[in-house]
Amino acid sequence: xxxxxxxxxxxxxxxxxxxxxxxxxxxxxxxxxxxxxxxxxxxxxxxxxxxxxxxxxxxxxxxxxxxxxxxxxxxxxxxxxxxxxxxxxxxxxxxxxxxxxxxxxxxxxxxxxxxxxxxxxxxxxxxxxxxxxxxxxxxxxxxxxxxxxxxxxxxxxxxxxxxxxxxxxxxxxxxxxxxxxxxxxxxxxxxxxxxxxxxxxxxxxxxxxxxxxxxxxxxxxxxxxxxxxxxxxxxxxxxxxxxx
Numbered sequence: 001x002x003x004x005x006x007x008x009x010x011x012x013x014x015x016x017x018x019x020x021x022x023x024x025x026x027x028x029x030x031x032x033x034x035x036x037x038x039x040x041x042x043x044x045x046x047x048x049x050x051x052x053x054x055x056x057x058x059x060x061x062x063x064x065x066x067x068x069x070x071x072x073x074x075x076x077x078x079x080x081x082x083x084x085x086x087x088x089x090x091x092x093x094x095x096x097x098x099x100x101x102x103x104x105x106x107x108x109x110x111x112x113x114x115x116x117x118x119x120x121x122x123x124x125x126x127x128x129x130x131x132x133x134x135x136x137x138x139x140x141x142x143x144x145x146x147x148x149x150x151x152x153x154x155x156x157x158x159x160x161x162x163x164x165x166x167x168x169x170x171x172x173x174x175x176x177x178x179x180x181x182x183x184x185x186x187x188x189x190x191x192x193x194x195x196x197x198x199x200x201x202x203x204x205x206x207x208x209x210x211x212x213x214x215x216x217x218x219x220x221x222x223x224x225x226x227x228x229x230x231x232x233x234x235x236x237x238x239x240x241x242x243x244x
């Protein structure tokens with residue numbers, strides 16, 4: 001009899017918990033993507049657009065230098081299969097081919113051209129990131145959140161659990177714009193490097209996806225031409241400074 005009552009009580013408890021709304025079960029728990037929150041901020045898009053305009057000549061020269069490097073690589077491609085292998089490169093180095101020195105010189109020029117772009121972007125990202133903690137706390141207080149988890153921690157969650165956009169809205173209030181010119185002798189914080197690298201990687205991935213979509217749209221307008229699949233090569237996106 002005691003066992004029966006225990007089982008009945010357990011079954012009643014399970015039924016009662018099932019009747020509790022899902023929102024009540026996850027109350028106080030949220031998820032946020034800090035990198036997305038920063039990249040969605042108005043100040044971020046404004047800063048990157050301004051940097052793109054300010055350093056247009058740098059970007060054009062970088063493209064020119066990279067094309068020159070590709071042309072040199074084609075000369076080092078001894079079997080002319082349009083692929084410069086490590087063996088071919090090693091052979092050129094061993095033979096002290098002067099073209100290797102030209103590649104090194106052009107890569108140094110690219111690095112010099114990229115340097116002011118990277119500094120401006122990193123400074124803008126850091127300026128926005130400095131406001132993230134306060135913006136997150138404002139959302140935590142307003143929504144009475146007890147715990148914030150990474151999006152990867154959830155197998156599934158309702159859209160209302162994601163507070164990334166809410167944090168972005170608070171960032172927009174606090175810092176609608178940021179500068180792109182760091183002060184003299186400015187050095188990025190330790191946390192800025194990894195964050196900047198994440199930002200650049202996501203921008204590059206977005207550019208690749210957009211390039212594939214553009215290629216698909218162009219080929220769709222030409223009957224009989226197969227559209228490229230997501231795993232196939234697509235036109236290269238405009239170059240972005242490589243994270244350091």
